[in-house]
Amino acid sequence: MKPTTRGTLVAAVTGVAAAVAAVGAAAAPAAAAGTVPIPVPLDGVEKSLNMEVPKLGMELPLLMPGAPEGPRYVEGHLLPDRALPQLPLSGGLPGVDLRAPLPHVLGDRFDHVGVSAPAGDLRTLAPGLSVDAPLTAPNPNNFGLPGLKQPEVGLLAPVVQTVAGGDLGAGPGL
Missing domain, CATH: 1.20.5 (Single alpha-helices involved in coiled-coils or other helix-helix interfaces)
Structure with missing residues (x-):
């Protein structure tokens, strides 16, 4: 070269x-x-209409794929267990923070109503598949040929784990 x-x-x-x-x-x-903040700018609407508008902010989670468990070999089965492994994903639930003006409907001390739901952790497992061939292991009594048996198919259910929380309140100021 x-x-x-x-x-x-x-x-x-x-x-x-x-x-x-x-x-x-x-x-x-x-x-x-883990999350991406998304501010919703409403300042221009507030200035053009000359009134208070709600304050809004959001959080979107980032999904992170994990490493699936590999197939496990089971004695007496020709095919490995969990032929289609479950894929783990971790991320979060979307979060929101909203504060809206409230014109003294509940009394003089209540100027706004607010909803706050922070982003929460979310862990999932995708569905998986476990199959086995309709043949047994080689049988020495049958000249090394496998025997027949019922085929086995199993569906591994998806899993979702999370804890969601939120806060609803009313108070003075925006």
């Missing part, structure tokens, strides 16, 4: 590595947070 070709190849590989590192560094803070 000529020295100019080597230099061009080294420069190309270095540029690609730098681009991948820059993209990874930019995505790291968002992935570390």
Whole structure:
């Protein structure tokens, strides 16, 4: 290989590595947070209508796939257990924070109503499949040939685990 070709190849590989590192560094803070805040700007509506409008903010979770458990070999079965493994996902439930003006409907001390539902952890497992062939293991009494048996099919149910919470309140100020 000529020295100019080597230099061009080294420069190309270095540029690609730098681009991948820059993209990874930019995505790291968002992935570390677990949720992405989404502010809803309503200041322009408040100024143009000259009235108080609700304050709204949201959080969307980032789903993170996990590593599935590999197939497990079971004695007496030709095919491994959990042929289609369950894929774990972790993330969160969306969060919302809403504060709306309330024109003294509940009395002089109540100027707003607010709803706050923080983002909560969410863990799931996708459905899986467990199958077994309609053949037994090789039988030495049958010249090493397998015997017949009933086929086995099992569906592994999906799993969802979370704890959701929220707060509803009314009080002074917005």
